[in-house]
Amino acid sequence: MSILGNRVLRREDPKFLTVGGTYVGDLPLEGALHVTFVRSTAAHARIESVDVEGARSAPGVVAVYTDADIDAGPVAPMGFLNQAMKRSFLADGVVRYVGEPVIAIVAESREAGADAAELVVIEYEPLPVVVDPEAAVSSETMIFEGADTNVPFELQFPEDPALFDDCEVVVRQRIVNQRVAPCPLEARAAAAEMVEGRLRFFASTQGAHGVKETLVAQLGLAPEDVHVISPDVGGGFGAKGSVYTEELVVGWCARALGRPVRWSETRSDSMVGLGHGRGQVQNVTIGGTRAGQITAYRLNVLQDSGAYADIGAVLPFMTRQMAPGVYAIPKVECSTRSILTNTVPTVAYRGAGRPEATAALERVVDCFAAEIGLDPAQVRRRNLIQADAFPYTTAVGTKYDSGDYLRAFELALENAGYDDLRAEQARRREAGSSDRSVKQIGIGISSYVEITAPIAGGEFGAVEVRPDGKVIVRTGTSPHGQGHATAWSMIVADAMGVALEDIEVIHGDTDIVPRGGGTGGSRSLQLGGTAVNQAAGEVVDRARELAADLLEADPADIVLDKAGGRFHVAGTPSISRSWRELGAASIERDGVPLQAEADFEYPGATFPFGTHVSVVEVDIETGQVRLLRHISVDDAGKIMNPLLAEGQVHGGIAQGVAQALLEEFRYDAGGNPLTANLADYSFISAVELPSFETAFTETPTPLNTLGVKGIGEAGTIGSTPAVHNAVCDALAHLGVRHVDMPATPERVWEAIQSAGGSPTESDTETATGATGPGPGA
Amino acid sequence: MSASKSVRVEIKVNGKAVAAEVEARLLLVQFIRDVAGLKGTNIGCDTTSCGACTVLLNGQSVKSCTVLAAQADGASILTIEGLAPEAGDGSGEGAASLMHPVQRAFHENHGLQCGYCTPGMVMAVTSLIAEAGPGELDEAAIREGLEGNLCRCTGYHNIVASALAAAREAGVAVARTGAGE
Ligand code: FES
Numbered sequence: 001m002s003i004l005g006n007r008v009l010r011r012e013d014p015k016f017l018t019v020g021g022t023y024v025g026d027l028p029l030e031g032a033l034h035v036t037f038v039r040s041t042a043a044h045a046r047i048e049s050v051d052v053e054g055a056r057s058a059p060g061v062v063a064v065y066t067d068a069d070i071d072a073g074p075v076a077p078m079g080f081l082n083q084a085m086k087r088s089f090l091a092d093g094v095v096r097y098v099g100e101p102v103i104a105i106v107a108e109s110r111e112a113g114a115d116a117a118e119l120v121v122i123e124y125e126p127l128p129v130v131v132d133p134e135a136a137v138s139s140e141t142m143i144f145e146g147a148d149t150n151v152p153f154e155l156q157f158p159e160d161p162a163l164f165d166d167c168e169v170v171v172r173q174r175i176v177n178q179r180v181a182p183c184p185l186e187a188r189a190a191a192a193e194m195v196e197g198r199l200r201f202f203a204s205t206q207g208a209h210g211v212k213e214t215l216v217a218q219l220g221l222a223p224e225d226v227h228v229i230s231p232d233v234g235g236g237f238g239a240k241g242s243v244y245t246e247e248l249v250v251g252w253c254a255r256a257l258g259r260p261v262r263w264s265e266t267r268s269d270s271m272v273g274l275g276h277g278r279g280q281v282q283n284v285t286i287g288g289t290r291a292g293q294i295t296a297y298r299l300n301v302l303q304d305s306g307a308y309a310d311i312g313a314v315l316p317f318m319t320r321q322m323a324p325g326v327y328a329i330p331k332v333e334c335s336t337r338s339i340l341t342n343t344v345p346t347v348a349y350r351g352a353g354r355p356e357a358t359a360a361l362e363r364v365v366d367c368f369a370a371e372i373g374l375d376p377a378q379v380r381r382r383n384l385i386q387a388d389a390f391p392y393t394t395a396v397g398t399k400y401d402s403g404d405y406l407r408a409f410e411l412a413l414e415n416a417g418y419d420d421l422r423a424e425q426a427r428r429r430e431a432g433s434s435d436r437s438v439k440q441i442g443i444g445i446s447s448y449v450e451i452t453a454p455i456a457g458g459e460f461g462a463v464e465v466r467p468d469g470k471v472i473v474r475t476g477t478s479p480h481g482q483g484h485a486t487a488w489s490m491i492v493a494d495a496m497g498v499a500l501e502d503i504e505v506i507h508g509d510t511d512i513v514p515r516g517g518g519t520g521g522s523r524s525l526q527l528g529g530t531a532v533n534q535a536a537g538e539v540v541d542r543a544r545e546l547a548a549d550l551l552e553a554d555p556a557d558i559v560l561d562k563a564g565g566r567f568h569v570a571g572t573p574s575i576s577r578s579w580r581e582l583g584a585a586s587i588e589r590d591g592v593p594l595q596a597e598a599d600f601e602y603p604g605a606t607f608p609f610g611t612h613v614s615v616v617e618v619d620i621e622t623g624q625v626r627l628l629r630h631i632s633v634d635d636a637g638k639i640m641n642p643l644l645a646e647g648q649v650h651g652g653i654a655q656g657v658a659q660a661l662l663e664e665f666r667y668d669a670g671g672n673p674l675t676a677n678l679a680d681y682s683f684i685s686a687v688e689l690p691s692f693e694t695a696f697t698e699t700p701t702p703l704n705t706l707g708v709k710g711i712g713e714a715g716t717i718g719s720t721p722a723v724h725n726a727v728c729d730a731l732a733h734l735g736v737r738h739v740d741m742p743a744t745p746e747r748v749w750e751a752i753q754s755a756g757g758s759p760t761e762s763d764t765e766t767a768t769g770a771t772g773p774g775p776g777a
Numbered sequence: 778m779s780a781s782k783s784v785r786v787e788i789k790v791n792g793k794a795v796a797a798e799v800e801a802r803l804l805l806v807q808f809i810r811d812v813a814g815l816k817g818t819n820i821g822c823d824t825t826s827c828g829a830c831t832v833l834l835n836g837q838s839v840k841s842c843t844v845l846a847a848q849a850d851g852a853s854i855l856t857i858e859g860l861a862p863e864a865g866d867g868s869g870e871g872a873a874s875l876m877h878p879v880q881r882a883f884h885e886n887h888g889l890q891c892g893y894c895t896p897g898m899v900m901a902v903t904s905l906i907a908e909a910g911p912g913e914l915d916e917a918a919i920r921e922g923l924e925g926n927l928c929r930c931t932g933y934h935n936i937v938a939s940a941l942a943a944a945r946e947a948g949v950a951v952a953r954t955g956a957g958e
Pocket residue numbers: 819820821822823824825826827828829830831840841842843
């Protein structure tokens with residue numbers, strides 16, 4: 001019986017539970033100096049003068065650097081972005097957001113560095129500040145003087161003026177996907193040292209090989225002179241998929257000084273240092289028939305890119321790819337524009353462009369349902385892409401591999417007890433009409449499809465059987481909580497018939513693993529897991545040949561008894577060779593280890609899907625929202641280990657709920673961050689959440705032998721709109737049509753007040769009838 | 778610039794006395810990590826918000842970034858490394874069975890992912906269970922008790938499940954409340 005699909009406990013756990021993980025900040029690194037960054041306190045300003053003399057002569061200070069001292073950089077943005085928007089390692093005379101690193105101080109201790117930082121005097125000549133992305137579109141202020149534009153990237157398509165002409169109902173809504181802080185619990189850290197002329201760099205990252213490539217390119221080093229190791233990593237959520245200029249400075253300092261250096265940022269630094277997520281303003285139009293058929297959809301995206309053209313500027317590409325979501329909509333238009341503002345650059349954050357697509361569509365499907373007076377479940381049921389339509393190519397050209405959307409949808413509704421919930425809601429509304437202290441409930445649905453392994457690129461996997469029978473697995477993925485060591489061991493155990501305890505998984509070391517794409521975009525299992533599976537299969541083939549030789553038989557007659565981990569001639573199990581014997585024989589006889597390396601070729605992206613149902617309770621008198629239940633049905637193809645898959649969904653749901661109800665990274669009009677530490681930022685905690693009700697359906701993908709898709713981001717993508725819709729649903733009978741995220745008590749209370757606060761029939765501003773399209777974004 | 782004056786402290790960490798001359802401003806968490814050399818206790822914030830640094834101080838759970846090392850002079854500290862020393866670093870054969878019941882519950886219920894919040898969580902749960910009377914802990918109480926311990930990976934679902942399982946084993950849990958399984 002296969003181990004795959006079982007709830008195997010994590011092999012990673014015992015270390016974390018007994019002595020804790022070894023994160024970058026825990027590495028011994030004898031005699032290491034500490035790097036402290038002095039960060040900009042101005043959102044947009046020319047640096048008039050910098051006085052570092054006091055810092056330079058402070059006790060324990062070894063060096064103080066400005067950008068002029070650094071003989072590397074600037075870093076050019078990705079090839080297809082506006083190339084005038086380069087970024088120096090340290091601010092190059094202009095600061096563009098509060099938190100931008102300006103000075104690097106290298107000191108004997110963290111405290112000495114912090115003390116010296118207080119002595120640096122920077123004079124700023126203020127420049128006009130642009131914080132609001134919508135205002136930035138028409139702003140005269142250029143964040144890069146040489147660029148003549150604040151748009152690093154856009155995908156603009158001509159609009160069909162007749163797109164909605166044949167619609168009986170057209171509904172428009174502006175939706176804000178607010179800026180949030182990813183907040184991995186381990187903030188950023190790096191360390192570097194020179195070892196025999198090579199740079200050894202320790203990174204808290206989602207991909208050691210990506211860090212290596214960046215160091216090689218930006219420091220002008222030969223690839224063989226750079227060795228990157230990622231030890232344990234305390235969460236990433238996409239944001240640690242980017243390589244930051246601070247990390248480049250750390251590498252540069254180790255070379256310049258010839259001494260080990262380290263850097264561990266404080267949380268407050270991290271809140272304005274690590275990239276932010278989301279940050280889209282969307283103008284959405286949906287149209288269809290009064291009977292509930294959706295026939296046309298238009299999504300215009302304005303992406304807040306922050307002060308530099310990082311990966312966040314590119315993510316609307318994926319928003320566009322996923323714009324039509326789970327529905328068979330004949331006509332879809334989506335244009336996107338990314339815009340610079342004087343804020344922390346945006347990067348990937350769990351979902352990275354896809355949650356925004358789902359948030360827009362799922363919210364307006366509810367608006368559409370409300371407009372025509374149909375149950376939102378009914379509208380979804382009517383428009384979902386049918387199971388027999390796959391592979392399915394959408395109106396924007398995205399090809400979905402496999403799916404059974406209706407199955408997941410109906411199961412979610414069933415698990416939620418949807419009809420009972422509606423009945424309970426009706427009872428509360430009734431009771432609430434005479435007594436405002438009766439808490440109202442809202443029920444929100446979100447059906448999603450997302451794209452995993454969206455970026456073309458294969459993955460490396462290797463399996464070796466050592467002479468002592470131990471099996472060493474090397475992978476190019478880069479787990480930081482996902483449990484790859486357990487999952488990859490299961491794959492190898494299943495393919496080879498070896499015990500989990502005999503398998504060791506190695507990752508995150510560029511000297512040991514020759515190449516790798518890291519972990520991000522929910523790519524790991526489908527690419528890295530498949531590569532390992534492929535390598536294991538090849539090792540079995542080689543072992544079979546070897547066993548045939550040793551047993552003087554035809555390889556075709558040799559069978560692998562997986563229960564015992566032994567090869568024998570079919571029909572004569574008593575004479576056999578074990579993995580240990582074969583591992584040893586390979587070395588002894590042939591002088592080569594029994595091993596195989598595989599590069600699984602990128603087969604294309606896969607498209608997980610599902611439906612989430614959320615139930616919230618709203619106190620009409622205070623605006624307080626409480627999440628009562630969250631029910632998810634996710635389909636990520638075959639489930640390798642339900643325990644791990646559920647864990648991914650749980651974490652995703654929590655982050656998704658956080659966006660819907662709590663978290664927002666806010667600035668004042670002057671570009672000063674208002675939520676730059678964990679006391680001010682509403683990081684979701686255990687009290688704001690219930691336990692979740694998760695389930696899976698399994699529709700395999702044809703794109704890999706394991707039949708698996710990614711599950712890392714689905715929870716976030718599915719949950720946010722479900723919760724958001726639930727809040728709006730709870731208020732619908734009061735005449736509230738839409739509340740932007742996060743649905744904080746203030747916002748909800750205000751929405752109730754401005755809607756009049758008492759039950760009304762219908763009060764919407766939607767254009768109805770064939771009124772034609774309004775202006776886009 | 779003269780940093781701050783130094784003081785002599787002696788703190789019993791996991792049963793072993795650790796004495797050192799330290800800066801008066803040194804935080805207990807730094808003492809644990811840098812003086813006692815125990816890196817299991819993590820730092821996740823600078824506003825006493827995250828609980829990653831939670832340890833037991835004279836049996837009481839405390840965020841060790843809120844206490845100066847000097848204030849803990851003479852005290853006894855228990856960190857994640859001291860909870861079940863016989864389990865070592867977890868790599869030995871059968872280590873899982875030698876772990877403390879709370880550690881074991883986290884393992885069996887997948888109560889951790891990246892592991893960064895874990896030492897603090899485990900210590901916080903250990904203290905919650907120790908402080909609860911028989912039959913006193915339910916899901917709501919656990920969630921409230923863990924409000925100051927942030928986790929970004931697990932959505933708390935399996936942390937709560939771990940805590941309930943450990944509480945059940947210690948005889949202090951009542952049935953899981955609220956919605957959910
Ligand atoms: S580090 Fe102590 S509470 Fe965050």
